[in-house]
Amino acid sequence: MSTVPLKQVNDLINVPQKTPIVQLLLTGNELMTGDIVDSNSALMAELFKDIGLSIQRKVTVADDLAMLVNEITYMTSISDILIINGGLGPTIDDLTAQALALAIDVELIQHPQALTHLTNWCEQRGTELNTPNLKQTILPQGCNIIANKNGSAVGFSVRFQNCDIYCTPGVPHELKTMLNEEIIPAIANKLPSTSNTDITRLQVFGLGESSLQKMIDEQLPDWPTEIELGFRAGMPLLEVKLTTTTKKGAILKAPWLKKLTHTLGDHLIAEINGKPKTMAEHLLDLLQQDGLKITTAESCTGGLIASKLTEVSGSSMCFEAGFVTYSNAMKTAMIDVSPTILATNGAVSEAVVIAMAKGALLKSKADIAIAVSGIAGPNGGSEDKPVGTVWLAWGSLNDLQTQCLLLPYKRQQFQQFVTAVGLDLLRRYQQKSTSVPNYVSERAFPKPH
Amino acid sequence: MSTVPLKQVNDLINVPQKTPIVQLLLTGNELMTGDIVDSNSALMAELFKDIGLSIQRKVTVADDLAMLVNEITYMTSISDILIINGGLGPTIDDLTAQALALAIDVELIQHPQALTHLTNWCEQRGTELNTPNLKQTILPQGCNIIANKNGSAVGFSVRFQNCDIYCTPGVPHELKTMLNEEIIPAIANKLPSTSNTDITRLQVFGLGESSLQKMIDEQLPDWPTEIELGFRAGMPLLEVKLTTTTKKGAILKAPWLKKLTHTLGDHLIAEINGKPKTMAEHLLDLLQQDGLKITTAESCTGGLIASKLTEVSGSSMCFEAGFVTYSNAMKTAMIDVSPTILATNGAVSEAVVIAMAKGALLKSKADIAIAVSGIAGPNGGSEDKPVGTVWLAWGSLNDLQTQCLLLPYKRQQFQQFVTAVGLDLLRRYQQKSTSVPNYVSERAFPKPH
Structure with a gap:
């Protein structure tokens, strides 16, 4: 057993860790027209949840340079991590690199590492490296390249206004691999290893949202504020979620979950582990x-x-x-x-x-x-x-x-x-x-x- | 026939009408956690497109009062129409009415029309009007009630900072009916009546999106740019949409629709009028x-x-x-x-x-x-x-x-x-x-x- 200086232990116990604020900026005309439904942000939420983080706010805009610059400037001023999704492609309506360079006031330059990736990508596929593709190597000066195993456009990250900005591809399977293998591990590495977020989800049937609320108000009036209660009305199942983020909440959870279970009675079908059962x-x-x-x-x-x-x-x-x-x-x-x-x-x-x-x-x-x-x-x-x-x-x-x-x-x-x-x-x-x-x-x- | 002063006619013809800026504010913890994928904003985009409007920007936040107030204040200052979706339910995490009242600085009061709706709703179902439900009748002073045929929570609208704010339910089928029957017609009524947008929608089965694209590229290579072609892949039906916004487009449409119909052959099930048939x-x-x-x-x-x-x-x-x-x-x-x-x-x-x-x-x-x-x-x-x-x-x-x-x-x-x-x-x-x-x-x- 290694010894740890007393002060350090005290720090870990007593000083509340600030949880980083994560925001998303989604860009793409197709996201505004109703032609596609955004599934990327649900994927990101899931992966962030795994490392104890939640997404606080997301903004979706069309491919419009002025709007993108505005959003980046404001969002970096109010968050610790900003994920920008989309706009990395080769066509003229892909504007992320340009908008980011304007927002953080640096030049756009051809990035050697991005050029190497693109050259290899084309070679492996026997395709010609054409001018539209080359656009994907012109990135904000000083940014770090993020590998993209599944596509021609690399991701890139940069720190600005004390905010880590990650630019990611809009194609879902490219995004997924980049998040899983590059971005999420990098963010997790920077986090203190003591995240306390704990979530329990219950499947309930035979009670409406308001009847459930009334039942809890009446039968469990002293419900502790340390355990956040949430409801989600589905057809047909209702989902009840208990979230704790503090040590006190974690300690209180077991007895209050038992009380809630008793109150729900036969209406409770099961606790959800992983994918909910039908x-x-x-x-x-x-x-x-x-x-x-x-x-x-x-x-x-x-x-x-x-x-x-x-x-x-x-x-x-x-x-x-x-x-x-x-x-x-x-x-x-x-x-x-x-x-x-x-x-x-x-x-x-x-x-x-x-x-x-x-x-x-x-x-x-x-x-x-x-x-x-x-x-x-x-x-x-x-x-x-x-x-x-x-x-x-x-x-x-x-x-x-x-x-x-x-x-x-x-x-x-x-x-x-x-x-x-x-x-x-x-x-x-x-x-x-x-x-x-x-x-x-x-x-x-x-x-x- | 009434006579119209010449100047006014000229105005109508020559002065470009300012298209209203539409923004969406979506609220709900479940939208931030990845538990559900937002399909409401695609629905709204579709319906706005039908009256010639597009959604410029959307913001999604959790059920957090301070954030909601901030967003409402800012968004109403930069848009003409703000749709707020979600947060109308009976539980404590439903905060839309409260946030709106704070943002526009009015009191929350019990709205008689909302109470009548809720009382009738409960009576028809033989249910008790309980305290959590009553929360759905406490709305910002001075707002207008929007009927909700399919749910206990009415919608409501108010004008603030020259922006029309519409608060709508998060439950998709309640939202859909409210938009179709109340909000979209109300907004369309206020628009100048000179929109030339004309949309024809076709139901197709037995062809994938890329096969359809290839078929059109090969068999109808001269497809006119005045007729915008769009596809929406459904499961199982594919929807093909022909949109024209100019007079030339309107004239070209009939003959090209005929050619397309011929090309599609038996794959074409029907032209959609109103609600698509299954x-x-x-x-x-x-x-x-x-x-x-x-x-x-x-x-x-x-x-x-x-x-x-x-x-x-x-x-x-x-x-x-x-x-x-x-x-x-x-x-x-x-x-x-x-x-x-x-x-x-x-x-x-x-x-x-x-x-x-x-x-x-x-x-x-x-x-x-x-x-x-x-x-x-x-x-x-x-x-x-x-x-x-x-x-x-x-x-x-x-x-x-x-x-x-x-x-x-x-x-x-x-x-x-x-x-x-x-x-x-x-x-x-x-x-x-x-x-x-x-x-x-x-x-x-x-x-x-």
């Missing part, structure tokens, strides 16, 4: 553990539940057959729903979804089923059964459960939400959950059975 | 015209084709039954595919998709069918039938056609592309098309039958 994946995991097979009998969702299951690789272990019985006649022909039950109760009824589930189970020999029948709209509603009404039946042959919901969504959202509810009811069933979910707050109508 | 909608239109019913027999797409059909309102007129036969046993049990055919040819084979289509037609009594069987991957491939192989059969009982493709897509994209191909083959079948589509350039393997 609802179908969670269900298939549970089914595979128990060696069970599932079948679907769908009317109003028209195959969407089956397609969500089969979207998952390996779903054939647990799913063999799905029945899309859209008409009454086909409910009878495919899964033996009695015409009398249909005539007596109507297609959107408890009796019919029970018969659908039973029929699908018998025909497919699966262990559990989900059956749905509802009115997706915009037409087909009545006073008794308005648009948005849906009956669900789920479970095994001898243990079928049912629920009726009235959902306030338009057709496609209705179908997606019913699919999510169906998968969630089966998840709860497999987890032997006893609580009754309330998917639409107090919207259930008629009352659940 | 491939399922186009097919269902054709089926309804002929009074025909369709059925589906799906293995590798697992219900996705059926779900795309039933997504369309009124699809019950033409669709009664779909069979998701994921295992061999269920292909036999549900639609009578002979076990011998399965054993001899394997599930991914021409003989099996023919048998599936026939079985589905007989069981459902539909007029036409689509049957698909393939290897979606990532596992299950062999040297003979690699991952990405798919057989399709389509048509009526006495006129079944088949094709085999090898698609270079990952599982979910594979399923989506096969679904699109299936719907497109049926469209061509109903249109009695004679040309052979080439969905994957030269990648088809083995050769189509």
Whole structure:
């Protein structure tokens, strides 16, 4: 064990480290016209997150010299790291080098290292080194070259107004390699090794954003400010994020995560590690553990539940057959729903979804089923059964459960939400959950059975 | 006819109209962390382009009050129209109203019109109007309410520093409706009515962007510069856009649109008027015209084709039954595919998709069918039938056609592309098309039958 002078240790513990402010400047006409969606900044955010940094602000402008110079001048004055993305290409609308030279007031010169890279690049490909390409070697005096394994344009960096500026290519795979192999390691090297940012993400279903907020306000009123709470409403899943950046936050997190988990109850599907799982994946995991097979009998969702299951690789272990019985006649022909039950109760009824589930189970020999029948709209509603009404039946042959919901969504959202509810009811069933979910707050109508 | 003083007419003709400067301010922690990719700004760019405006600059920041106030103050000083997107929700990290009130120095008050909207919204859904929700009615004094058909949070607008500020929801479908029905028409109304911008949009399928470019370069080399050609690659449809902004362009358009239509041939699905139709909608239109019913027999797409059909309102007129036969046993049990055919040819084979289509037609009594069987991957491939192989059969009982493709897509994209191909083959079948589509350039393997 090496000894460390006392003062230095104290410094590390007591002096708060200033986290560098990172900003992005994205340039490109195509980013302004709606022709492409910017995926580069999400990639950058992910990679910065890995080294404990977050992007504070990003600005996107077209390829306009005056605007670029303005933004560079201002952004370097308010940040510690500025990533400029795009505008390194050979055409006249690629202006990054020129704008940077103007902003930091240096000459543009031909950079020998950039010329060597470009010459090798062309040689290896047997292409001619033409005048437009040569533009990519004319860079601000005094800048450092950043290798580009995948393209003809090198990156470059320079320090100005106490800000490290990195100029990067707009082509996603060139950017990715340059960030991973050059820029992120270089930045990480300069950081103190004690970043404390810690993030926990939870997948939640069956609660809206405002109901969740209310639940936390009421049941956990003393939530500590050291744990930042964030929500992201997805369709269908809600994501809850707990972020701590201080030691105190880190210590408080475990007990408060436990309290939150308890408060969320069955609404909590899982903690997210890596790529979030879909609802179908969670269900298939549970089914595979128990060696069970599932079948679907769908009317109003028209195959969407089956397609969500089969979207998952390996779903054939647990799913063999799905029945899309859209008409009454086909409910009878495919899964033996009695015409009398249909005539007596109507297609959107408890009796019919029970018969659908039973029929699908018998025909497919699966262990559990989900059956749905509802009115997706915009037409087909009545006073008794308005648009948005849906009956669900789920479970095994001898243990079928049912629920009726009235959902306030338009057709496609209705179908997606019913699919999510169906998968969630089966998840709860497999987890032997006893609580009754309330998917639409107090919207259930008629009352659940 | 009213007379107009000569000077005024001259003004209109000769004095260039100042085009308003439009900027976007996007807010949301999730936009900074890489958790979501911003698609809203592309949508806004598209809609502004339709009224002849472009977005000059956009700034994205996290949910941080001080930063938001700063940006609003600065951006309103350099633009004529500022769209603020996000931060209208009920939770504590939704700060747009508060930031705007601070930036323009007015009080936050409960807005009666917003309260009425929220009360009606909750009433219609049978939900309780809770405290977090009420936050969505506390808005800057003097602002105008913008209706939100699809959500609980109204939008709002205010004029400050000669800039029109519009605050809009971050949820994409709420934003889209609000822009289309409220904001874009309001802005268009204020613009001089002399814009000559005219846009024609075409839906194309079965051609990649570069094949289309090559086709136009080769077959229409004299394409006039007055007609700007743009492409937007979607999954699965490609959109081709012809934009003219001059009188000469407007005159040239009709004959060149005709030439382009001829060049595209069967790849052209339709000209877009209003909301683009889906491939399922186009097919269902054709089926309804002929009074025909369709059925589906799906293995590798697992219900996705059926779900795309039933997504369309009124699809019950033409669709009664779909069979998701994921295992061999269920292909036999549900639609009578002979076990011998399965054993001899394997599930991914021409003989099996023919048998599936026939079985589905007989069981459902539909007029036409689509049957698909393939290897979606990532596992299950062999040297003979690699991952990405798919057989399709389509048509009526006495006129079944088949094709085999090898698609270079990952599982979910594979399923989506096969679904699109299936719907497109049926469209061509109903249109009695004679040309052979080439969905994957030269990648088809083995050769189509």
